[in-house]
Amino acid sequence: MRMCYLVWLLVWQGFLNLNKDPGMTSHDCVGAVRRLLKERRVGHGGTLDPMALGVLPLAVGPMTRLLPYLQQLKGYRATVRFGVATTTDDLEGEPLDTRPAAHLTLPLLQEVLPRFVGAIEQVPPQFSAIRQGGVHLYELARAGVAVEVPSRIVQIYSLEVLSWQTGEFPEAVLHVSCGSGTYIRSLARDLGLALGSCATLAQLVRTQSGGFHLDRSLTLAQVQEALAAGTFHLFDPAQALHHLPRVDLDADRARAFCMGQQVTEERALGSEPVQVWQGEHFLGIAQANGQRLQPVTVLGSPR
Template identity: 55%
Template sequence: MPVIGFLNLNKPLGWTSHDCVAKVRGVLKTKKVGHGGTLDPKASGVLPLAVGRATRLLQYLPNRKAYEATVRFGLSTTTDDLEGDVITQQAVPHLSLAQIEAVIPQFLGRIEQIPPQYSAIQVGGKRLYDLARAGVEIEVPSREVEVMGIEVLQWQPGEFPELRLGIRCGGGTYIRAIARDLGAVLGAGATLAQLERTQSSGFHLADSISLEALIAQVERREDIGPLLFPPEVAIADLPQVRLPEHLAQRWCLGQRFELEQNQANREADSLAVFREDGQFLGIGTWKIGDSTMDTTPKFAPKLVFFNS
C-alpha cells in the first residue's frame, strides 16, 4: 500500500529543507516527498513534509507560522544572523526591555519588510544569496508580510543583551529581518542569534518527530502509518462542500454541475470536497460554462485526490 500523508518533521540544525526531503525520500524509499515551507539551515523546528500523493496538496497548506527567536543587540551582520560577517559591533549595556517593548508595536500587523540579502528570494531569476556570494550589490525590493503577535519570553541584559521572542506570523516573513529592523529602530544594531519554528501550517513542535526517530522506526520495520497526518489536514482553512454519493461520483469523473451553496462558498476559488460519509475527495472550484449563453457557475473538480 502506498504511503500517503504529512510528516511533521523536527528539522535539525545545520540541515537545509532540501537535505531533509532527500533523506526522507531515501528512508521511505519514495520519490514523492516535498516540504511545506523552507526553514533556514541554522534554524530548527517544524518542517511539514508531504509524502506520496499528499505532495499535490502542499499549495493548500494553511499559511501560518510561529517561532521562538533570540535577538542579540549591539551587533549587525551581512546575513542578519550569526553566520554572516560582522558589519558593526558596539556594546549597548544601557538598552532596556522597556525601550524594546515601546517599539515592538511597529512590527505588528501588515508591515513592509525588506528580506535579508542572503535569502532564497529570486530577483531577475537569480537567488539573492547567489548574488550576495558573487559580490553583486542589488537593491532588495520590500514586500508586505503579516505579523499577528510578538511576545517577550525572556530578557537578558548585558553589554550585548539578548531578547527571546515568541512570534506568530504569515508565510514569507523573515524573522532575521525583524531582528535586524528592531535593532535599527533602537539605534543599537541587532542580529538573530537563534531560531526555532514551533508551528507551521497547522503542525506543532510538540507533535513532531526527529529524523533519528523516523529512521529508527523504519529500521525496526514498524508501520509508519501512525506517524502520518491524513492528507486533509492540508485543507483545514478551505471552505468545505459535502456531496451526496451520486454527485460525488460525477465530480470524480470530471463532470460539472449546479450546486446550491452559501455565498461565501460561491466566492471561494478552492473548496475542500468531501463525500457525505466524510471521505475526502479533493479540491473543487466554480467554473462558468464555455457557451456565452451559459453564465451559471458550475461546480467542477480542480484536483481529484481520491475517487469516490
C-alpha cells in the first residue's frame, strides 16, 4: 500500500483546468479531485460561487505552493437581470425588490458602462467569503447579523455587452475582464442602481482564470472518464506560469538555488517573481532584484 501511494504521489503533480459544475462550492471541487486522484494536496486558485460554472484552476501535489503566482486576470460571461434585487445579489437569494424595468434600453446601459471600467470602488455582497472579525460574511448574514461591509478598490479592464433581451425584466449578457477580488454580483447590483432601478446576477460563467481558459477545461465527469481511459494529464508549470519571466540556470547555479542561496543572472530583471528552470527541469520561483535572484519557492532539485 505504501508503494502504491508513492506512485500516485509522483504522478499527480501539476495543474488542472476544471470546469466547475453549478451547485458545487470550490471546496466541493477540491474534495472531489482529491478522491479521484487519491492525492490530499489539492488547492484552488480563486473561489467561484456555487451557482457559477466555468474555470476553477486547481493545483495538485507540491504545485499547490505555486497558487499565489498564477495570473490574476479573470474573465466572465455574466447575465444581469434588471428590475430584481435579492439578499445575495444573485438568484440564489431571497427577493428584496421587484419592479418592472421595461423602460430600460441597451443605449441606456451602454451609457453607464464606462463608469465601471478602471479602478472602481465596490462593496462586496453581504453573502460572501470575505472574513470580518475572523468570521465569513455569509455566516454572519445567515445568522441575521447586520454588518457594514467595507468597500474596496477593484480593477475592471473591460466591460462589453454581448446581447440584450428586452422585456418586463430585461437581461444583458456581459463580458467582464477584471482583476482578482472583483465581485460580479456587486457589479450587477450596481449597474441596476446606476440606471435608477435594481438588478441581480442571473447566471455566471468564468471563462478565464489563473491563465487557464474555458475552451481547454474539463468537467469532473470528463476527468473521471479520462482517468478510466488512461488519457488524463495535468498542466505543467510552464503552462501555468507562462506570464512570469523565465530564467534558465546552469548546473552550479541550479545547485545553489535549490540550497536556498541567492544566485545572479546576466540580465537585469527588475523586481518581480520569476520562474526558474534548469533546461526542461522546473526548479521553483525566485524574487528578482535586478540581477540577483532570491529563492522563495524551491520545488525541484538540480540535475
